[in-house]
Amino acid sequence: xxxxxxxxxxxxxxxxxxxxxxxxxxxxxxxxxxxxxxxxxxxxxxxxxxxxxxxxxxxxxxxxxxxxxxxxxxxxxxxxxxxxxxxxxxxxxxxxxxxxxxxxxxxxxxxxxxxxxxxxxxxxxxxxxxxxxxxxxxxxxxxxxxxxxxxxxxxxxxxxxxxxxxxxxxxxxxxxxxxxxxxxxxxxxxxxxxxxxxxxxxxxxxxxxxxxxxxxxxxxxxxxxxxxxxxxxxxxxxxxxxxxxxxxxxxxxxxxxxxxxxxxxxxxxxxxxxxxxxxxxxxxxxxxxxxxxxxxxxxxxxxxxxxxxxxxxxxxxxxxx
Amino acid sequence: xxxxxxxxxxxxxxxxxxxxxxxxxxxxxxxxxxxxxxxxxxxxxxxxxxxxxxxxxxxxxxxxxxxxxxxxxxxxxxxxxxxxxxxxxxxxxxxxxxxxxxxxxxxxxxxxxxxxxxxxxxxxxxxxxxxxxxxxxxxxxxxxxxxxxxxxxxxxxxxxxxxxxxxxxxxxxxxxxxxxxxxxxxxxxxxxxxxxxxxxxxxxxxxxxxxxxxxxxxxxxxxxxxxxxxxxxxxxxxxxxxxxxxxxxxxxxxxxxxxxxxxxxxxxxxxxxxxx
Numbered sequence: 031x032x033x034x035x036x037x038x039x040x041x042x043x044x045x046x047x048x049x050x051x052x053x054x055x056x057x058x059x060x061x062x063x064x065x066x067x068x069x070x071x072x073x074x075x076x077x078x079x080x081x082x083x084x085x086x087x088x089x090x091x092x093x094x095x096x097x098x099x100x101x102x103x104x105x106x107x108x109x110x111x112x113x114x115x116x117x118x119x120x121x122x123x124x125x126x127x128x129x130x131x132x133x134x135x136x137x138x139x140x141x142x143x144x145x146x147x148x149x150x151x152x153x154x155x156x157x158x159x160x161x162x163x164x165x166x167x168x169x170x171x172x173x174x175x176x177x178x179x180x181x182x183x184x185x186x187x188x189x190x191x192x193x194x195x196x197x198x199x200x201x202x203x204x205x206x207x208x209x210x211x212x213x214x215x216x217x218x219x220x221x222x223x224x225x226x227x228x229x230x231x232x233x234x235x236x237x238x239x240x241x242x243x244x245x246x247x248x249x250x251x252x253x254x255x256x257x258x259x260x261x262x263x264x265x266x267x268x269x270x271x272x273x274x275x276x277x278x279x280x281x282x283x284x285x286x287x288x289x290x291x292x293x294x295x296x297x298x299x300x301x302x303x304x305x306x307x308x309x310x311x312x313x314x315x316x317x318x319x320x321x322x323x324x325x326x327x328x329x330x331x332x333x334x335x336x337x338x339x340x341x342x343x344x345x346x347x348x349x350x351x
Numbered sequence: 352x353x354x355x356x357x358x359x360x361x362x363x364x365x366x367x368x369x370x371x372x373x374x375x376x377x378x379x380x381x382x383x384x385x386x387x388x389x390x391x392x393x394x395x396x397x398x399x400x401x402x403x404x405x406x407x408x409x410x411x412x413x414x415x416x417x418x419x420x421x422x423x424x425x426x427x428x429x430x431x432x433x434x435x436x437x438x439x440x441x442x443x444x445x446x447x448x449x450x451x452x453x454x455x456x457x458x459x460x461x462x463x464x465x466x467x468x469x470x471x472x473x474x475x476x477x478x479x480x481x482x483x484x485x486x487x488x489x490x491x492x493x494x495x496x497x498x499x500x501x502x503x504x505x506x507x508x509x510x511x512x513x514x515x516x517x518x519x520x521x522x523x524x525x526x527x528x529x530x531x532x533x534x535x536x537x538x539x540x541x542x543x544x545x546x547x548x549x550x551x552x553x554x555x556x557x558x559x560x561x562x563x564x565x566x567x568x569x570x571x572x573x574x575x576x577x578x579x580x581x582x583x584x585x586x587x588x589x590x591x592x593x594x595x596x597x598x599x600x601x602x603x604x605x606x607x608x609x610x611x612x613x614x615x616x617x618x619x620x621x622x623x624x625x626x627x
Contacts, residue, residue, distance in 0.1 A: 063535075164539060171544040196545065203433040203547050233524040234517055273521060332537055334528035344530035349538045 047084035051077055062161070063168045063350065092134065171351050173309040178258055179250050180304055181220060184212040189280075191242065191261040194307065198255035205257075207235060208296055208307070209265065213321035219300075221321035225282045226294040226310055229271040233333035236278065236293065239267030269293065281316040281323055290336050292316055295325065309351075314338040392574075395581050398590035404478070405582060407471040414464040415566065418502075421457040422559055429509065431555035433548045436511035461503055468496050480583040488576040495569050498562050505558035511551060519554075520546060 057073025176194045184190060189211045197204040206227075213221035227235045242263040250258040268279040277286040282293030292315050297308030312331045317324040328337040335345045380386040397405070428447055430439040443450040472492060475481050481489035508519040523546070527537030542549030584592040 166549075167538050167542045168535075171538070173544075197547075200547055201434070204545070232521040232528075234521060273517065332527040332534050333524045335534065345534060346531065348534050349544070351544050 045084065045087055047080050047087055050080035051084050054078075054080055062165060092138070168349050171349070173351070175299075176256065176258075176307040177253075177301075178210075178305045178307055179260075181212075181300065183248070183250075183260060184210065184222075184305060186212045186214045188212065189238070189263050189265055191238070191263050192258065194258045195256055198257075201255070209238065209263075209269070211320075216321040220305075222298050222305065223281070223320065223323070224296040224298055224307065225269075226296060227269075228294055228333060229273065229276050230284065230289040230291045230293055230312075230333055231271060231274055231276045231287065234271050234273035236269040236271045236276070238263045238265035239270050239277075240264040241266075281319050282313060283315050290334060290341075291338065294330065295327070312337050392578055395578075396592050397582060398584045398588040398592050400588050400590065401582075401585055401592075404474045405585075407467060407474050408577075411464065411467040411471050412570065414460055414467050415499075415570070417456060417460050418464055419563060419567075421453050421460065422563075424453055425457055426559055431509070431552050433511065433551055436509065436551060440510045440512075461506060465499060465503060468499055472496065478583065478586055485576070485580055485583065488573060488580070491569055491573050491576070495566060495573065498565050498569065502558060502562050502566070505554045505562065508551065508554045509558065516546070519550070 054073050054075075054077030057076055058070050059073075061069030061071070061073050173196065176196065178184075178192060178194060189209060191207060192210050193205055193207045195201065195204050196206050208224050208226055210222055210224040213223055215221065227237075229236050240263060242261060244261055246262050248260045250256075250260075265280050268277060268285065269282070270277050271287070271289075275287045276284065276289040278289070278293055279285050282295065284290075284292055292313040294310050294312050296310045299306045299308060310330050312328045314326040314328060314337055316326065326338075329348060330351055331337050331345060331348060336342045337345070376386055425443065428439060428443045428450065430436055440454075443454050445451070475489065475492070504519075504522055507522075508515050523537050523540045526540060527533045529536060538544060540550075540553075541547075542553045582592050584590060
């Protein structure tokens with residue numbers, strides 16, 4: 031007996047719907063981070079729309095109305111007595127004929143619904159779990175202001191290794207270090223150079239190339255879990271990284287080694303006569319020095335990430351900090 | 352004359368003892384097929400002129416099992432908390448009975464595992480054992496190498512000392528320099544913008560739950576393919592290796608193995624393909 035559709039199995043041709051569907055899913059994921067209320071629903075819309083089109087496209091074969099076969103069968107039945115019987119080792123195995131006019135047999139429906147239901151249950155379980163794993167790493171990240179103490183703790187022109195807790199509630203694990211110097215007054219405002227100790231190569235702690243006066247270490251009284259320490263030092267030779275040998279001048283400009291830019295810096299403000307540390311930012315390079323320095327600033331980037339030159343195209347988006 | 356009956360009695364007793372030993376095995380075999388399964392799993396045609404290089408895979412597997420066992424025991428004493436992790440490692444090393452030994456096995460065994468993976472990989476490469484039909488097993492092996500090194504990366508942080516901390520800072524920032532997604536990958540690994548308590552617990556979970564599960568699954572696939580395809584002959588050998596089946600190196604592709612999966616079966620009433 032001839033097959034009902036007398037041609038080779040039809041494999042659906044290449045389709046752009048899966049790609050558009052994937053783009054929608056990617057849009058959801060990006061939207062969850064960037065803006066859960068606008069981008070993510072748009073992505074969901076795209077995914078649902080193209081997912082529907084994809085499913086419709088993929089199942090077109092099955093849903094196609096079968097060609098009318100009733101007349102042929104009647105004909106075949108009439109011709110049957112004349113035709114020689116097909117030998118057992120030839121032809122197709124005897125299978126139950128599809129019910130005439132049955133477009134979507136029960137077994138296939140059950141198959142599809144089992145798979146579909148399984149996929150829905152799997153998704154319901156997986157999506158929140160994966161979100162739980164990924165999203166907290168990007169939410170509520172930031173650099174809360176830190177009170178480093180009264181201005182008179184930082185005499186003009188002197189460098190200090192200053193450590194503090196970025197998140198006092200997290201304790202010692204959040205201890206960070208900055209190298210800071212009071213540059214004196216600039217246009218009637220106090221000026222500070224506050225350099226992060228995070229190497230711009232791969233994030234090791236850079237060290238001052240010069241004497242560190244550890245015997246003059248001062249520890250501020252603990253307040254609300256915060257603990258600020260100050261050690262005077264003289265970074266005559268700038269800063270150097272112990273890990274891979276990156277070298278910087280006292281303004282944080284790279285002078286040698288693998289770092290891709292200058293050392294990061296911190297914003298600051300003066301509140302009630304106290305020096306208050308703000309958020310860090312990245313720096314391509316610094317012209318001049320002290321209070322007259324011209325800082326070429328950029329958005330905070332991770333160590334090793336270029337923020338100038340053609341290589342910056344590799345890092346177009348930064349996670350929200 | 353006196354000897355023969357004694358001999359028979361002894362033989363009978365031996366037979367009964369033998370039956371007593373084999374009865375549980377037969378019981379198990381009849382109900383599960385496991386006894387024959389072990390035979391199927393372990394017995395292969397191996398050429399006579401093979402050599403010790405063919406044992407590197409099993410050696411790697413053994414190294415991994417040592418890691419899994421010692422790691423599970425170490426987890427009974429280790430505390431993945433920034434305040435106590437280092438002290439708990441000290442406690443394991445100095446106070447707990449044989450803790451120094453188990454921790455040492457885990458620490459040095461990690462290097463042994465990685466080194467053996469590379470030796471095994473070199474053997475497969477130099478013997479040409481990655482060729483048809485074993486390409487897929489090479490691919491799975493490369494995945495195992497990758498996740499094995501991820502184990503090394505995540506485990507290195509757990510002692511929570513200066514070396515561990517800064518090595519992990521550097522490692523995560525290296526990931527952060529990957530184009531486009533690097534900064535996001537770094538934040539995902541850290542569990543935030545900065546290394547902290549979340550980094551330690553997340554590395555701990557990856558190190559002892561997620562990645563080992565993945566490795567077990569991949570090893571299962573790896574061994575399944577070894578059982579299915581058999582080992583390969585060394586390049587100098589004239590003997591065929593392979594599975595037990597009739598000296599065949601592999602089962603000939605049958606072509607209709609997909610029936611019922613990606614090809615509709617006849618039971619659905621749909622025969623869209625004209626052949627078969």
